[in-house]
Amino acid sequence: MNWKQLLFPRAVHSAFKRARRAKTALAKPWLTGRLRLGRPAPLARYLGALRHGSQVVRKKQGIVYAVAGDRFVRFAAEPRAMAKLGREYDMWQALRGEGLAAILPHSMALHDVPGGKILESDRLRPIAKEDHAAVALPIVQALLSKARPVVPSGLPATIEAGLAFARQISGGALPQSFASESDIRDAFARPLMTGISHKDLHYRNVMRDDQGKPVLIDLKSCEPERVVAIDLLALACKNLQAQGKQTLVDAAFAAQQRNWRVSELEPILALVDLPRPLWGQIYLLNVIGLHATKRKSGEEVDPFSRALFLRILAKDWRSPIR
Known part of the structure; x- marks a missing residue:
């Protein structure tokens, strides 16, 4: 995607x-x-x-x-x-x-x-969108059982690239309504569960076998020694996006506004070990970083893309609705 x-x-x-x-x-x-x-x-x-x-x-x-x-x-x-x-x-x-x-x-x-x-x-059986969280949970638990707490040596590559790109299009600093760079860096300066990252845990990549057992597919994207919480946030946002009529980023912002209180996703979100007030910002930086890493070195940001990213960064990510 x-x-x-x-x-x-x-x-x-x-x-x-x-x-x-x-x-x-x-x-x-x-x-x-x-x-x-x-x-x-x-x-x-x-x-x-x-x-x-x-x-x-x-x-x-x-x-x-x-x-x-x-x-x-x-x-x-x-x-x-x-x-x-x-x-x-x-x-x-x-x-x-x-x-x-x-x-x-x-x-x-x-x-x-x-x-x-x-x-x-x-040959496996696809699942309904509504079953995504329930079928994905045992898969996530199995992946986390092989993870261990590690203090990252630095920010994940996508987050670092997202920060650099966000600074570039925002005039050198993140908007005050977003999050401070020091807060983002502090979030990763602690032991975080680190292990196998699938990177694309949407409902089409979670299936059932002929016995009804949850099965993970599309394994080619998997990488070891990654902060697992980013996968969990992506899973949650893709679940919300599939259920509604919004983009993944809008789904992340809406969840942030609700302080990520989503009943069907609570068992999965309870496993995220990053600071909850920063979940939406971290996920957005990951999305921006995925875009930034695919750009050619020195490539100018076109006006449409700049305006689009600026609009999203300028949302009030700091003030959840209680």
Whole structure:
């Protein structure tokens, strides 16, 4: 998800998602038809060997996604797409090695085939948006069970980049209604639970297996030795955004105004070990930092982006409604 989807009005984002879903729905029969005709050949040969009726469910960023019986199969022929499949498999193995097999797909296998790579795993069941928090909780608890309290050597990279970018567009200092830089730095100058970060715990990346057990997917983004609280805040904001009609940043601001008192998210938010009055500001800096790290060195900030970020930074983040 790019920064424009994080910050643009919900109506714009929803229209974008509807168009993308419509495009996927229209493409599925065509892609499955190609598969029946033997294209892409490596995937067609592999699925034929499974002896199951198979169909393509989507193609995204160079990866063809197909289902065959109880198997979920991904095929890639382009170097970047093949690297993603390799990263997914490597992280599955690494997380199993950390003792987290209970929250992962039961099986996964990476195959080198002529012309590409195939990654095969269990076919899982999607969850409803309303079930996100309940299904994610045991996954979060399992990840935190492998974390440990560590005083960070500095700010997380996205927060540091977010601060620098915010200062740049705000004339050298953060707005008084936001938070002071010293408060942000002090928030990370203490022992914080540090461990595996997934970085994208939205409801489509949390599923159930055939026994109903919660399962974490899209593992390629996982990184070790990260402050876990940022993941938890992102999970909460994505949950609120999925339930309502607002951007992720607006969801964070609304939660901040309520002092983050959200009943269905309380079990997850209770695990956040950063200062509660700064949760919204920290999450926003993380979002801004994700944008800033993708910019080219020395690239000028366009007037529209500057105005958009300034409007968000200038909100009164310090005064929750009691």
